[in-house]
Amino acid sequence: MDFSDDGSKPEFNVATIEVLEARNLVASDIGFFRAGKSDAYVIVKDVKGIFGDDRRRTSVVNASLNPTWNETFHCKFNYKLSAFKFKLMDKDVVTADDPLGKATVPIDWFLDKLDPAHPIVMLDLWLPLAKVKHGELHVRITVQFNIPIALPGIKVPLPMNFQIGLAWDFKKKETPIDLDASITGLDRGENVYDKVFFGHLVGFNGAVRHSGDDRTGDGDGDDETITFDMSRLPAQVEKIVVTVNSFSGQPLSHMKYAYVRIIDRGRTHAFFGIGKGHVPETDGLLLGVVQRSAEGHGWDFVTTAVSAPGRDVASSLPHIVGYGRAHLGW
Numbered sequence: 001m002d003f004s005d006d007g008s009k010p011e012f013n014v015a016t017i018e019v020l021e022a023r024n025l026v027a028s029d030i031g032f033f034r035a036g037k038s039d040a041y042v043i044v045k046d047v048k049g050i051f052g053d054d055r056r057r058t059s060v061v062n063a064s065l066n067p068t069w070n071e072t073f074h075c076k077f078n079y080k081l082s083a084f085k086f087k088l089m090d091k092d093v094v095t096a097d098d099p100l101g102k103a104t105v106p107i108d109w110f111l112d113k114l115d116p117a118h119p120i121v122m123l124d125l126w127l128p129l130a131k132v133k134h135g136e137l138h139v140r141i142t143v144q145f146n147i148p149i150a151l152p153g154i155k156v157p158l159p160m161n162f163q164i165g166l167a168w169d170f171k172k173k174e175t176p177i178d179l180d181a182s183i184t185g186l187d188r189g190e191n192v193y194d195k196v197f198f199g200h201l202v203g204f205n206g207a208v209r210h211s212g213d214d215r216t217g218d219g220d221g222d223d224e225t226i227t228f229d230m231s232r233l234p235a236q237v238e239k240i241v242v243t244v245n246s247f248s249g250q251p252l253s254h255m256k257y258a259y260v261r262i263i264d265r266g267r268t269h270a271f272f273g274i275g276k277g278h279v280p281e282t283d284g285l286l287l288g289v290v291q292r293s294a295e296g297h298g299w300d301f302v303t304t305a306v307s308a309p310g311r312d313v314a315s316s317l318p319h320i321v322g323y324g325r326a327h328l329g330w
Contacts, residue, residue, distance in 0.1 A: 011267060012051075012076040013147055017044055017084065018140040019058050021068040025135040028090035028098045037063040039091040040100055042137065044073055048169070049081030079147060079271040081107055082169065082257030085177030086137055088129065101129025103137045106275045107257075116154060119145040123301045129167065139156055140199040150270040150288070153327075156262060158290065162231045163263040164242060166287070166303075169256045171276075176248045181224045182313045183208055185237040190321045190330065193237050195313060196226065207232035208240075222261070228290070239291035239330070242322050246283040249311050253281045260287045262301055266322050272303045278306035284316040289328060 028038040037222040043055035061067030084107075088100035101266045110121045122158035129135040140307045149155050164183075170176045182197040185204055197201040201210040211225040226242075242260065246252055258279065261271035272288075279285070287310040293300050306323060310316035 008131060008200045009132075011147065012078050013081075015075050015077060015084070017051075017056075017073045017075065019044070019069050019071050019073070019086070020138040020140060021066070021070070021136060022129075022137045023066045023089065025065045025067070025088070025129075026132050027065060028100060030109040032043055036065075038065060038067075038100060038280050039063065040067045041089055041091060042069065043087045043089065044075075045085040047081065047083070047085055049079070050075055050077045052076040062091075079182055079259050079261050079268060080167070082109055082273065082275050084141060084142060087126070087137065088135070088137060100130065101132040101135050101137075103129055103139075105128035105139070105141060106277070107273055108278050110141075110145075111149065111151070111273070114145065114148070114149060114151065119149070121145075124216070144176045145270050146322075148270040150260070150262065150272045150301065150303045152176070152272070152303045152305055155293070155302055157293070158230070158262065158268045158299045158301055159264050159269075162228050162269065164226045164228070164288075164290075165261045165263055166225070166242075166244065166259070167221070167223045168244070170254060171227045171256050174254055174256075176249050177252070177254055179212075179252070180245050180247055181226070181238055182243050182245065183210065183226050184243065184313050184317070185233075185240045186321075188235045188238050192317070193234065196311070204233055204237065207234070224264075225316045239289055239324070239328075241289050241324075242287045243308060243313055243316055243320070244285045244287060244311060244313050245316060247311055252282050252285050255279050258285075260285075260303065260305075270330060272299070272305065274305055278305075282307040282309050284310040284319070285310040286316070286320050286323060289324065291328065294329070306329075 027036045041060045058069045062138035084105040086103045090098040157298045183196040185193040194203045196210045210228045262269040308316035308319040
């Protein structure tokens with residue numbers, strides 16, 4: 001994955017979505033001539049982070065429980081997309097259209113298959129339909145990641161001035177958890193030098209500034225943004241850990257989606273997202289680390305996205321230090 005700043009990388013990724021066919025759909029029609037059939041079509045849902053190609057709806061295939069569409073849609077998406085979502089409907093002339101099921105393809109499935117040297121991933125999937133007794137949808141999705149992905153363990157070189165944006169979303173019917181993002185600087189011996197969080201927004205002699213606490217994750221932008229000026233960072237600081245903690249102790253696995261992104265002059269330098277099922281069952285999460293490069297000059301960001309149990313950074317720190325010594329060369 002190329003993290004160089006050539007000024008030409010678009011601020012979006014590209015997806016080609018092929019809606020191919022479905023099988024064993026539920027029968028929605030009850031008329032004399034159409035009993036036991038459905039007039040099915042598919043909607044590629046408009047979700048947060050997806051844009052372009054407003055016509056994301058297939059044609060209607062009449063009187064079939066095993067329809068074939070073979071229709072293709074193109075769209076763009078950014079770091080806010082947690083999943084591609086599909087809704088199958090039965091077309092009715094007189095009454096409202098009836099639902100035939102829903103299907104979801106999390107963005108994590110593409111990130112799990114991503115080769116940093118070849119940022120194009122294709123998935124050919126038969127998806128079980130939710131909210132109905134039976135049925136499957138066959139889709140083929142090809143994603144080209146134009147925004148560099150900060151996969152766990154990969155070092156992302158950092159400019160001297162940058163921001164880290166953090167965001168999280170919860171399902172609509174779930175009560176949001178009060179989450180706190182913190183930046184903690186450690187010296188060579190892993191002792192705490194300083195930290196920045198909702199109760200202490202500026203630290204490290206003014207080198208690090210926190211945007212403030214967002215309790216719910218509502219809204220379309222980053223929930224919390226931390227600004228770094230590494231030229232002002234005290235020399236004693238060797239590494240900086242980025243953590244999210246659940247002050248109430250509720251597990252972070254309730255999150256539908258979370259991401260961390262590196263921002264350089266207002267543009268996304270790199271990002272990484274994790275969705276429901278990939279977020280550890282924990283109340284503390286080590287999202288990433290800013291540390292001095294192995295060559296001794298400059299700084300790197302390393303995504304970690306691992307459990308660091310604790311309602312606050314102090315409780316999480318022993319787990320963070322243990323992980324750093326085992327996996328990050330501390």
